[in-house]
Amino acid sequence: MTASVHPFPARRAPSLDPLMSLVATDLNHVNSVILERMQSEVPLIPELAGHLIASGGKRMRPMLTLAAARLLDYAGARHHKLAACVEFIHTATLLHDDVVDGSGLRRGRRTANIIWGNPASVLVGDFLFARSFELMVEDGSLRVLRILSNASATIAEGEVNQLTAQRQVEISEDRYLDIISAKTAALFAAATRIAAVVAEREEAVETALESYGRYLGIAFQLVDDAIDYSSDETTMGKDQGDDFRDGKVTLPVILAYARGSDADRRFWRQAMSGERAGDADLAHAFGLLKSTEAIADTLDRARHYGQRAIDALGSFAPSAARAAMVETAEFAVARAY
Known part of the structure; x- marks a missing residue:
């Protein structure tokens, strides 16, 4: 009996490989800038910063700056320092976030605040923010400075907004989307938008790239929210259910x-206030999330924003850069499965 043969090969799962291949050479230049600018005569600064910078992060945000520049056929080198600037902003926010959250793991490694303490982590985060602004000033563009400084302020506002909403399980979906649009998506949006500035392209191009980054960032965060309840330390670099135990009110x-019974709502109020954070409580939370289809609907929203990111690239001609950026949006959602 002859085995059946599929006429078309199965499509591979989306990955970051095309993006990484596209920007590999440029990323080497960015990494050189990062290594150079994180140095200091105070040994603790490069030691602590290097712990996080070298801990296996994908450099997605700076890679997006590089890919967007490639999409626009930019032939200069300004985007190398600006991509490093984006990574410094991101790393600084991670250092500060881990202190605020009391996190013990990031990317599967002990966090800097656990190793060196909270004061050192906050101060080195401040140092990296300062380095990022040095790089902005060196670029010389007031427009770039405005975009990245506004993004930095927006991220801080988003973090404060999230802090004030902590454990408040009654917050609306709209407010939560405002929070993640600020604390996560703002830097994605700025990272892609600045490529249009250095390439001296018209405002419509800036807007399209800003939209791509923003929607991608929202999709990325929503998937993170979902897989916190369905992954393990190997996948997420932190323990399953950390958001639950920390009282983080995610989508x-x-x-x-919103969909639960009175008893369900009482459970969630107790859980988010820290009264019910044991393994049995986490298992009960899993059951409620499944029965209300909360995880599935969170991922549906992530797919929606991922598609909006792809649609924002519709005005650009087909190219390897556009294909890589499209696949990056697909990957952001597909990593949940």
């Missing part, structure tokens, strides 16, 4: 609370 919890 799956917001949806489950």
Whole structure:
């Protein structure tokens, strides 16, 4: 009996490989800038900063700056320092976030605040913010400075907004989207938008790239919210259910609370206040998230924003850069499966 043969090969799962291949040479230049600018005569600064910078992060945000520049056929080198600037902003926010959250793991490694303490982590984060602004000033463009400084302020506002909403399970979905648009998506948006500035392209191009980055960032965060309840330390670099134990009110919890019975809502209020954070409570939370389809609907929203990111690239001619950026948006959603 002859085995059946599929006429078309199965499509491979989306990955970051095309993006990484596209920008590999440029990323080497960016990494050189990062290594150079994180140095200091105070040994603790490069030691602590290097712990996080070298801890296996994908450099997605700076890679997006490089890919967007390639999409626009930019032939200069300004984007190398600006991509490093984007990475410094991101790393600084991670250092500060881990202190605020009391996190013990990031990317599967002990966090800097656990090793060196909270004061050192905050101060080195400040140092990296300062380095990022040095790089902005060296670029010489007030427009670039405005975009990246506004993004930095927006990220801080988003973090404060999230802090004030912590453990408040009754917050609306709209407010939560405002929070992640600020704390996560703003830097994605700035990272892609500045490529249009250095390439001296018209405002419509800036807007399209800003939209791509923003929608990609929202999709990325929503998937993170979902897989916190369905992954393990190997996948996420942190323990499963950390958001639950920390009382972080993310979209799956917001949806489950809104759709639950009075008893379910009482459970979520107790859980988010820290009264119910044991393994049995986490298992009960999983059951409620499943029965209310909160995880599935969070991922549906992530797919929606991922598609909006792809649609924002519709005005650009087909190219390897556009294909890589499209696949990056697909990857952001597909990593949940």
